[in-house]
Structures are given as C-alpha cells and as structure tokens.
Amino acid sequence: MKRTLRQHAGSTVAPVGRGEEREQLDSYSKLVRDRVPEIIRAAGAKPITYIAGPEEYRSRLRDKLSEEVAEFLAADEATAVDELADVLEVVYALAEDLGVDSGGLEGIRLAKARERGSFTNRVVWSGNH
Structure with a gap:
C-alpha cells in the first residue's frame, strides 16, 4: 500500500510508517523548534513534518x-x-x-x-x- 503525503495546518505531513518511506524521511529529518514550520511557510515553502x-x-x-x-x-x-x-x-x-x-x-x-x-x-x- 503506497502512503501519500497529506496536508495538516498548512504543512505537508509525511506518513509515519515503516520501511523505505520512513528511511527516506529519516535520512534528512531532524527535530526543530515548534515555530520552524511556520517560519518556513512564511518564506513561501511548504515544510514536510510529522510529530x-x-x-x-x-x-x-x-x-x-x-x-x-x-x-x-x-x-x-x-x-x-x-x-x-x-x-x-x-x-x-x-x-x-x-x-x-x-x-x-x-x-x-x-x-x-x-x-x-x-x-x-x-x-x-x-x-x-
């Protein structure tokens, strides 16, 4: 089953799954301060985040x-x-x-x-x- 990205509060939220998709996310993901996605959106980009x-x-x-x-x-x-x-x-x-x-x-x-x-x-x- 292919997971897709979804929108949530102005961010693109990545699926929190296992396997290749999660490995791809983890290869360049890091914990950021709470307001960083908002700052990225204000700069015109759409952050991909998950909790x-x-x-x-x-x-x-x-x-x-x-x-x-x-x-x-x-x-x-x-x-x-x-x-x-x-x-x-x-x-x-x-x-x-x-x-x-x-x-x-x-x-x-x-x-x-x-x-x-x-x-x-x-x-x-x-x-x-």
Missing part, C-alpha cells in the same frame, strides 16, 4: 543536544551566547521529557554545586600523587 512519538522524541532530543553543543563549540565569541541558549533550550526539553521542570533542574544543579562546588574557581585536576 515524533515519545521514544523518537527522546532520541531526537539527544541528537539535537549533540548538534547544538557542536555548534556552540564551533562558535566565535560573537555567537557563543546564542548557541549556548540553544543548548539550554534542548537541556530544558530533555529535563521536561524526564519529568523535571526548569525550576526542578535548577534545584538539582544548586544541590550539586553545594555538595561538590561549581566551576567558579577554575580548578583543573591533573591526577593524584
């Missing part, structure tokens, strides 16, 4: 974190803060997916900082004697 299920979403968030960290590491000083904000957006989405909101994540971070410190003092460990 990821829970397991795929978690996997794609991890991929997105790697992508955003790589962009941060490659950024110059002028763009580093913007790239870091993108990393933080993905971290918040991952935390929410794990059942923790940004306040809860901050609480965990503060508890760890109290217990083990932060990076304020710029300490570099190079082994033991």
Whole structure:
C-alpha cells in the first residue's frame, strides 16, 4: 500500500510508517523548534513534518543536544551566547521529557554545586600523587 503525503495546518505531513518511506524521511529529518514550520511557510515553502512519538522524541532530543553543543563549540565569541541558549533550550526539553521542570533542574544543579562546588574557581585536576 503506497502512503501519500497529506496536508495538516498548512504543512505537508509525511506518513509515519515503516520501511523505505520512513528511511527516506529519516535520512534528512531532524527535530526543530515548534515555530520552524511556520517560519518556513512564511518564506513561501511548504515544510514536510510529522510529530515524533515519545521514544523518537527522546532520541531526537539527544541528537539535537549533540548538534547544538557542536555548534556552540564551533562558535566565535560573537555567537557563543546564542548557541549556548540553544543548548539550554534542548537541556530544558530533555529535563521536561524526564519529568523535571526548569525550576526542578535548577534545584538539582544548586544541590550539586553545594555538595561538590561549581566551576567558579577554575580548578583543573591533573591526577593524584
């Protein structure tokens, strides 16, 4: 049975199936921010999108974190803060997916900082004697 693309809210929605069609989509698909399809439509194109299920979403968030960290590491000083904000957006989405909101994540971070410190003092460990 051949699946066809369908229209939904101004986007072309790809079938979420198995096999060759899904492989073709996955070869160039990635998780994007919620408003990206709207921005693409405003530019005159018709995005092909679908909504990821829970397991795929978690996997794609991890991929997105790697992508955003790589962009941060490659950024110059002028763009580093913007790239870091993108990393933080993905971290918040991952935390929410794990059942923790940004306040809860901050609480965990503060508890760890109290217990083990932060990076304020710029300490570099190079082994033991």
